[in-house]
Amino acid sequence: MKHLYVAAALATAISPAFAGERWLVYAGGDKPSRLFVVVDETYLDAVPFADKTYKLETITILENAKAPDWVSSNMIIDCGRNTLEEKLIQISPRGGKLTTAPDQPAQPPKNAVGEALIAFACDMGPKDSAKRLAARKADQRERGWMYLGPLTTADVGDLAWNSMWSDGKRPASTPRSAAELEREMASLNARREKALAEANALAGQTVQNEKAEAERFAQAQEPLRRxxxxxxxEYxxxxxxxxxxxGQPEAELxxxxxxxxxxxxxxxxxxxSYYQRVVDTVYAPTQGCPAGQSPQxxxxxxxPLVCxxxxxxVSWERVSExxxxxxxxxxxxxxxxxxxxKAQYEQPPCSRVFGKTD
Incomplete structure (x- = not known):
């Protein structure tokens, strides 16, 4: 906890030029293999057409001299399934050009870092801008999170070594030129845009497939609904x-x-449409008397009554239409x-015109 206060103080003194809105979400591990994991809130957003799923950009600073300087990636966090999928993985060695690593499929978290990333994305992802701003101002250190402010990747590395790992010695590295960094960032942005376009296209196709399947199901159920x-x-x-x-053709009708x-x-x-009219004669009930007579x-x-x-x-016409x-x-x-x-004395409607008795 003490180290988090130091990190917060140092973060306020770093220049915000070309920086993202960084959050520290995990700082842990044992010396000399400690990790310092930050995420960029700027790119925290819902994945289109996916329920409770968010994309998250991460940077991990590594302490071990034999490990890369830092690793960045895009995480797809599925809060409903509690999984994370890692894409666009870039590795920055301690000198030399950036390298890439294969995408990793969606899977449950394997360690505390994965659990921290899922917890952060699922908590902050649904929040609107006002709630995110309030979260920045709140003290989140009990959860292991801390808003660092606008920091560049280089700033994040400096912050880790100057605040969290001040008891260690930072490994030497060969800095890349400004032109190299610019080319690398352009390549990263191109990969990011391509991956996002592919994800959106895949999600859109999935929605279209689900819509088509729903329409096919609805069509199959239509006769039963009718x-x-x-x-x-109808009676x-x-x-x-x-x-x-x-099911009969019009020609047969x-x-x-x-x-x-x-x-x-x-x-x-x-x-x-077919209109039909039925007219018949209805006779008054005689109740056993001769026609035209009734008990009176x-x-x-x-x-006693007599006929x-x-x-x-004694009779009248009944019209049904x-x-x-x-x-x-x-x-x-x-x-x-x-x-x-409804015709007089007739129940139900149209039964006498088109109805069929048992």
């Missing part, structure tokens, strides 16, 4: 008569039903709906 709606919308006699027409009352084409679908109290209310002529009409609309896609019937007013 059937369920018909069960709620059983109508369904028994019209359900066999699902026209052959059996004849010319339609109306046709309509709209938005890739075709509606073929002709001899008084306290006497007598009905005082009102209904329209069946068939919906066709690609020349095949995929659905139907009936529409008609």
């Amino acid at each position: 059937l369920e709606k018909r069960r709620k919308r 059983a006699p109508v369904r028994r008569a019209l359900e066999p027409w699902i 026209l052959r059996v039903w004849g010319a339609p009352t109306k046709t309509e084409d709209r938005s890739g679908q075709r509606i073929v 109290p002709v001899n008084g209310m306290d006497k 007598a002529p009905m005082p009102g009409p 209904c329209t069946a609309h068939f919906e066709l896609h690609g020349g095949v019937i995929v659905d139907y709906v009936t529409q008609g007013a």
Whole structure:
């Protein structure tokens, strides 16, 4: 903890030119193989099309003289799966040109450094700019984190040796020229942009594939969805008569039903409609009496009923009207709906026109 206070004091004195917003997230290990790990908040962002996944740029300063001076990489942190994937790994030897290392696949953390990176990314990644600013001002040292401010890579190395490892001797290194550093940074930026473009393209393709699969599933479920709606919308006699027409071609419908009352084409679908009207005669119930008669109290209310002529009409016409609309896609019937007013004494609608009894 004492070393963190020293690091904080020294970090405020470093020039911010060409620097990223650095956080110390891990400082540990045993001498002479201690590690000083910082991340750049500038590049901490959500990975497109991925849930609870963030990208994080890291720099690790290594104390051991036989190890590289520093190693940088891009981490893809999946907070849902608790994994980290390392990409764009660059190794800076203690003299000479930068080298690269193969990308590492997503895997659970293997050590305290991996655990620290996941904890930081999953805590800070979802925060907006205001909350991140508040986090910078807060004392995070109990968590092993500390906001260092705008530091360059060289500044980070100096900070590690001047604050955390002041009890050791910094290994000699051959500094690279400004031109070499510029070329190396240009190469890093090109690799970063290429990797980001590839990741975005892959994520975009994944989203498109998932969308296409969802559409295929929805299409497969569409007949069942329509059937369920018909069960709620149409009465059983109508369904028994019209359900066999699902999947039949339009030509067969026209052959059996004849010319339609109306046709309509709209938005890739075709509606073929048939209007029918049924008229029949309904006779008043005679309750065992001869036609035109019914039991009546002709001899008084306290006497047995006898058959007598009905005082009102003995029969009348009953009119039932209904329209069946068939919906066709690609020349095949995929659905139907009936529409008609309820006729007197008739339940349910359209049953007498198009319905079929058991």
